[in-house]
Amino acid sequence: MKGVVFTTFLDMVEKTWNLDMVDTIIENSELESGGAYTSVGTYDHTEAVALVSALSKATDIGVDTLLQTFGKHLFGVLIDGHPEFAAGVEHPLDFLEGVERYIHVEVRKLYPDAELPKFECDRKSDDELIMIYSSGRHLEDLCEGLIEGCLKFFKRQAQLSRSTLPDTREQFTISLVSDDR
Ligand code: HEM
Numbered sequence: 001m002k003g004v005v006f007t008t009f010l011d012m013v014e015k016t017w018n019l020d021m022v023d024t025i026i027e028n029s030e031l032e033s034g035g036a037y038t039s040v041g042t043y044d045h046t047e048a049v050a051l052v053s054a055l056s057k058a059t060d061i062g063v064d065t066l067l068q069t070f071g072k073h074l075f076g077v078l079i080d081g082h083p084e085f086a087a088g089v090e091h092p093l094d095f096l097e098g099v100e101r102y103i104h105v106e107v108r109k110l111y112p113d114a115e116l117p118k119f120e121c122d123r124k125s126d127d128e129l130i131m132i133y134s135s136g137r138h139l140e141d142l143c144e145g146l147i148e149g150c151l152k153f154f155k156r157q158a159q160l161s162r163s164t165l166p167d168t169r170e171q172f173t174i175s176l177v178s179d180d181r
Contacts, residue, residue, distance in 0.1 A: 001042065001043055001044070001045040001047075001048055001115060001137075002039075002040075002041075002042055002111055002113075002114055003037045003038050003039045003040055003041035003042065003043060004039040004040075004077070004078075004081070005048060005074065006037040006043060006047070006048065006051075007037050007038070007039050008070075008073070008074050008077045009048065009051065009052075009070055009074075010022050010026075010035075010037070010051075012069075012070060012073050013025065013055060017059070021055070021058065021059075024054070024058055025051050025054035025055050025058060026051070026054075028054040028057070028058070029047070029050040029051050029053075029054045030050065031047050031050065031051075032044065032047065033047060042111075042113050045115065045137050052066055052067060052070075063141070064141045065141075067139065067141035067142045067145060068141050068142070068144050068145040068148070069145060070142065070145060071141070071142040071143065071144060071145020071146040071147075071148070071149060072145040072146070072148045072149040072152065073145075073149070074142070074145070074146060074149065075145070075146045075148075075149025075150055075152075075153065076149055076152075076153070079153060082103075082106075085098075085102075085103050085106070086153070090154075091126075091154070092150055092151050092153075092154035092156050092158075092176070093123065093126075093127070093128075093129040093174065093176065095150060095154065096121070096129055096131060096147065096150060096174065097121045097123060097129065099119055100118065100119035100120075100121065104116045104117075115135075115137065116135075117133055117134060117135035117137070117139070117143070118133075118134045118135065119131050119132065119133055119134075120132040120134075127175060127176040127178070128173070128174065128175045128176070129173075129174045130171060130172070130173050130174075131147075131171075131172045131174065132165070132169050132170070132171050132172075133169060133170045133171075133172065134168075134169040134170075138168075140162070140164075140170040143170070143172070144160065144162065144172070147160060147172060147174060148160065151174075156176055156177075156179060157176070157177040158174050158175055158176045158177055159173075159174075159175045159177065160172065160173070160174055160175075161173045161175075
């Protein structure tokens, strides 16, 4: 997993709690990297799982909630780093459809070792999109947070529902709430 995910996560922990919390979760996670991440490095994704579990234990907040909150925050950081991906895109569902077709394709060119999920999209209407997520890393909660971060970025509200398909892929249905602008 790319270092930017780790540096953004530890930054969020420091801002939401403090540096002591960062030290505590690093100490409690038995990390091969020792917790020294650079944004361009690549690290075992199990280190991220260990850090989130340690934060969950230390704060008594569920791993699912922490991953969703982190995903929402991470979207803001990713788009700040790559504003070109949103250039000219006005509709959040157009953007989300573009994650598989365009954004992650470009990400793969920038970082050939990135471990990216797969999305199958079905645009039901202008205001409704079904996105089926699959990844061996099963970061469904992070994915939900990233979708929420995207909606926030485009200043749109939506009903977001999720269900696990029999083959363990996760189906997200995003229905935009009408916009009276
Ligand atoms: C500016 C937009 C985006 C950029 C630049 C971006 C880039 C990235 C990068 C660099 C990673 C890390 C890969 C690794 O650790 O090896 C990643 C992972 C991921 N991305 Fe994106 N992404 C963007 C938007 C999104 C959106 C909107 C979604 C959700 C629909 C999404 C879903 C995910 C998920 C779930 C992962 C974790 C890997 C996994 O599940 O296997 N991304 N992305």
